Amino acid sequence: MHAIITTGLGKTYPGGKEALKDLSLQLDEGEVFGFLGPNGAGKTTAVKLLTGMLNPTAGSALVMGHDPEKDPERVHALCGVVTENARMYDHLSGLENLMFYGALYGQNSFESRERADMLLAGLALHDAKDKKLGAYSTGMRQKLSFARALMHRPRMLFLDEPTSGMDPESGIKVNQMITRLAKEEGVTVFLCTHQLRYAQDICTRFGLISEGAMLMTGTLPELQNAVLPGIRVRIRADKLPAGLPLQEAGNGVFEGSLGEEGEVADLVRKIVLQGGDLYRVEVEKPSLEEIYFALTRNREAAK
Ligand SMILES: Nc1ncnc2c1ncn2[C@@H]1O[C@H](COP(=O)(O)OP(=O)(O)OP(=O)(O)O)[C@@H](O)[C@H]1O
Ligand SMILES: [Mg+2]
Numbered sequence: 113m114h115a116i117i118t119t120g121l122g123k124t125y126p127g128g129k130e131a132l133k134d135l136s137l138q139l140d141e142g143e144v145f146g147f148l149g150p151n152g153a154g155k156t157t158a159v160k161l162l163t164g165m166l167n168p169t170a171g172s173a174l175v176m177g178h179d180p181e182k183d184p185e186r187v188h189a190l191c192g193v194v195t196e197n198a199r200m201y202d203h204l205s206g207l208e209n210l211m212f213y214g215a216l217y218g219q220n221s222f223e224s225r226e227r228a229d230m231l232l233a234g235l236a237l238h239d240a241k242d243k244k245l246g247a248y249s250t251g252m253r254q255k256l257s258f259a260r261a262l263m264h265r266p267r268m269l270f271l272d273e274p275t276s277g278m279d280p281e282s283g284i285k286v287n288q289m290i291t292r293l294a295k296e297e298g299v300t301v302f303l304c305t306h307q308l309r310y311a312q313d314i315c316t317r318f319g320l321i322s323e324g325a326m327l328m329t330g331t332l333p334e335l336q337n338a339v340l341p342g343i344r345v346r347i348r349a350d351k352l353p354a355g356l357p358l359q360e361a362g363n364g365v366f367e368g369s370l371g372e373e374g375e376v377a378d379l380v381r382k383i384v385l386q387g388g389d390l391y392r393v394e395v396e397k398p399s400l401e402e403i404y405f406a407l408t409r410n411r412e413a414a415k
Contacts, residue, residue, distance in 0.1 A: 113141065113176075113177060114138050114139060114140060114141070114174070115139045115140060115141045115142075115143070115175070115176060115267075115268055115300035116137060116138065116139040116162065116173070116174070116175055116268075116300070116302065117137075117138050117139075117173065117174045118135050118136055118137045118138075118162070118171065118172070118173040118174075119136055119171050119172050119173075120134050120135070120136055120170055120171030120172075121134070121135040121136070121137075121158075121161060121168055121170065121171035121172065121173050122134055122135065122168060122169055122170030122171050123154075123157050123161055123166060123168055123169050123170075124169045124170075130324055131154045131157040131324050132154040132157050132158055132161065132168075132324045133154075133324040133325045134170070134171070134325070135158065135171070135326055136171075137319065137326070137329070139300060139302065140300075141267075141298055141300050142294055142298045142299070142300055143294075143300055143301070143316050143317055144290065144291070144294045144300075144301040144303060144314055144315045144316045144317075145300075145301065145302050145303065145315060145316070145317050145318070145319065146303050146305065146311040146314075146315035146317070146318040146319070147302060147303065147304045147305075147318075147319050147321065148304075148305065148306075148308065148311060148318060148319065148320050148321070148400075148404060149320060149321035149322050150306075150322065150408065152323075153321045153322050153323065153324065154321055154323075154324040155272065155304040155321060156195070156196070156272055156304065157324075158304075158321075159193070159195065159270050159272050159302070159304060160195075161173060161180065162175055162180055162187075162270060162302070163175070163180055163184070163187060163188070163191060163193050163270055164180035164181060164183075164184025164187050164188070165184075167181050168181065175187050175190070175191065175268065176190045176191065176267055176268055178190070189217070189264070190266060190267050190268060191266050191267070191268045191269065191270060192260075192261030192262055192263075192264070192266035192268070192269045192270070193261055193269075193270045193272075194254075194257050194258050194261045194269070194270065194271045194272060194274045195270075195272045196272060196273065198257040198260065198261075200245055200253075200256065200257065200260065201245060202244065202245045202246035203244060203245075203246065204244065204245060205241065205242045205243060205244055205245065206232065206237060206240055206241045206242075206243060206245060206248065206252075206256050207225075207228055207229075207232065207241040207242060209245055209256060209260065210224065210227075210228035210231065210232070210256070210259055210260055210263055211224040211225060211228055213260050213263045213264075214227060214228065214263045214264065217263065217264035219263075219264070224263065227262075227263055227265075228241075228259070228263065229241075231259035231262055231263070232259060234285070234289055235255045235256075235258065235259055235282070235285055235286070235289070236255075236281075236282070236285060237252065237255055237256060237259065240252060250277040251277050251278040251279055251282055253277075254274065254275070254276075254277050254278055254282075255278065255282055255285075255286065257274075258271075258274055258286055258289075262293075266299065267298075267299060267300065268299065268300045268301070268302070269290070269293070269299055269300070269301045269302070269303075270302045271290070271301065271302070271303045271304065271305075272304045273304060273305055273306070274286055274290075274303070274305075275287065275305070275307060275310065276305075276306070276307070283307070283310065287310055287313065287314050290303070290314055291314050294316075303315060308399075308400045308401040308404055309399075309400075309401065311400060312332065312399060312400040312401075316331065317329065317330065317331050318330065318331070318332070318335060318400065320335075320404060320407055320408075322407075322408060322411055327407055327411065328407065332400060333397075335400070335403050336397050336398055336403065339398075339403045339406050339407055340398040340402060340403055340406055341371075342369050342370060342371055342372070343369070343370050343371075343372070343373065343376070343395055343396065343397055344367065344368070344369055344370075344395070344396045344397075344398075345358075345367070345368055345369075345370055345376055345379065345393065345394070345395050345396075346361070346365060346366070346367045346392075346393075346394040346396070347365070347366050347367075347379075347383075347390060347391075347392060347393045347394070348363075348364050348365050348366075348390075348391040348392040349364065349366060349383060349388055349389060349390045349391060350364060350388065350389040350391070351387060351388050351389055352366065352383060352388045353382065353383060353386035353387070353388055356368070356379065356382065356383070357369075357370070357379075364391075373395070376393070376395055380393060
């Protein structure tokens with residue numbers, strides 16, 4: 113079964129803003145899908161449509177086999193959602209907030225306590241579990257919101273900038289937990305983020321959206337081939353033969369672009385056979401960040 117299927121999904125807000133245009137997307141179960149795009153691109157709108165918080169003005173969606181427009185309760189029972197402003201209670205402690213949420217999903221106090229303790233420990237919130245939420249910092253609140261979304265063991269997670277206010281250590285903890293949930297429990301993840309380095313590490317596939325329209329979807333190698341094909345090579349060498357496709361970058365380092373990996377071997381062979389001394393060879397493919405900027409730049413230029 114597909115975790116998500118959308119067909120021509122669109123949203124025009126009252127007032128005329130077309131925030132999401134003709135989104136057709138399929139996600140397999142267990143995928144960690146990175147939904148990337150600049151401010152105002154339509155990411156949060158998409159999450160709201162997929163979780164039944166908003167109704168579409170075009171097209172349709174199925175999330176874990178259910179239509180979020182017609183059956184939001186079913187979708188919520190199967191999905192955890194982390195949005196910018198999760199509704200939690202400032203006058204309750206972190207632990208009480210989680211247990212309250214567990215109770216809403218029919219857990220008894222033993223079950224909810226056990227689940228909450230496990231999540232609080234995994235997110236390094238255990239020491240703050242009895243503090244009132246009102247006294248939590250922004251990052252702590254975000255971690256608790258993430259824990260809350262996991263209380264009822266969802267099959268699918270919608271995460272809208274889940275780590276934006278967290279320190280690097282907390283961000284890594286949350287990302288590790290996302291990866292573990294996907295790998296070990298087959299949880300599907302729909303992750304909206306601007307943190308492209310993290311996204312590159314934890315997502316299995318990406319969608320790049322701009323001004324409400326999906327520009328491209330694919331795995332990192334697929335995006336690399338489509339947007340910035342080729343590889344960069346950087347070598348440190350001495351007595352280099354002339355006529356190589358390399359430019360000097362200082363300190364005995366030379367850089368160049370090659371079409372594919374086989375050309376690296378050719379280049380190394382040529383240098384060595386012609387008496388050059390090689391000290392280091394590094395090969396690099398463009399990062400998600402570079403692809404993202406190249407794609408959004410191309411789009412600006414095409415206007
Ligand atoms: N309730 C609303 N009424 C009218 N327009 C809205 C509403 N909510 C969002 N928009 C507009 O829809 C567009 C998409 O907004 P959305 O919040 O989905 O973007 P986003 O990709 O999540 O951005 P960010 O990265 O800043 O969170 C923006 O132009 C925004 O101004
Ligand atoms: Mg948003």
